[in-house]
Amino acid sequence: MLIGRSKQQVFGYIKAKVQDKLQGWKRHLLSPPRKAVLIKSVAMALPTYTMSCFKLPKVLCKDIGKMVAKFWWGNGESKRRMHWTSWEKMSHVKGRGGLGVRDIEKFNDALLAKQLWRMLTQPNLLVSRVMRSKYLGRAQDWDKDPPKASSWIWKSLMGTRKLLNK
Structure with missing residues (x-):
């Protein structure tokens, strides 16, 4: 596979897919456990195949993390919500006080x-x-x-x- 200089452009489809999934879920009022299941099973699983072959740009990984964090803390409205803890702490395993959501870059x-x-x-x-x-x-x-x-x-x-x- 030929990949040019702009990795953002080549791998941009991953960000678009994750954003589409999250936008579809924002319409529904979901409880925190349901949000966590959707994030772990769908949003974080979308780029897995591509990530097993290619190193994704750091900017793309951070953007996906930001989108997921906004979805987690939001309630379906377009206004911004307070993030009560850092996404780094939330990506810890459940036994250490996190949600068990994977850090995309480390994964x-x-x-x-x-x-x-x-x-x-x-x-x-x-x-x-x-x-x-x-x-x-x-x-x-x-x-x-x-x-x-x-x-x-x-x-x-x-x-x-x-x-x-x-």
């Missing part, structure tokens, strides 16, 4: 690290062989930054090396 990194781990532990997979032959000529190239001419998929995967090393 994106985790999915990419999972793909990279899969490529490293299963070298006979077709994707592993193709990526290794195209980008990793020698084992020493693992520590180097990806070439500028490499695909956005490879750059995304290699961006999670530090997370994978931890």
Whole structure:
């Protein structure tokens, strides 16, 4: 897949889909547990497939988080509501006082690290062989930054090396 310079434009459809879902739900008066279920099961699940292959721009992740936070704190009206706690605290697991809503940026990194781990532990997979032959000529190239001419998929995967090393 060819991805140009404007990642916002390429991945903008994700933001539009999430916004459409949230706008449809704003008409209904939903209880907080119902809002939480909708956010976790639909709004946060929409970009999952794309995030397992590509690193989404930070701005896009923040915008989606803002839209979800506005939906959570709002009551269907167009006026702004007070956010009583930070979205960072709300993204903690339920046992630590949060809602259990995923932080999109961290989830994106985790999915990419999972793909990279899969490529490293299963070298006979077709994707592993193709990526290794195209980008990793020698084992020493693992520590180097990806070439500028490499695909956005490879750059995304290699961006999670530090997370994978931890």
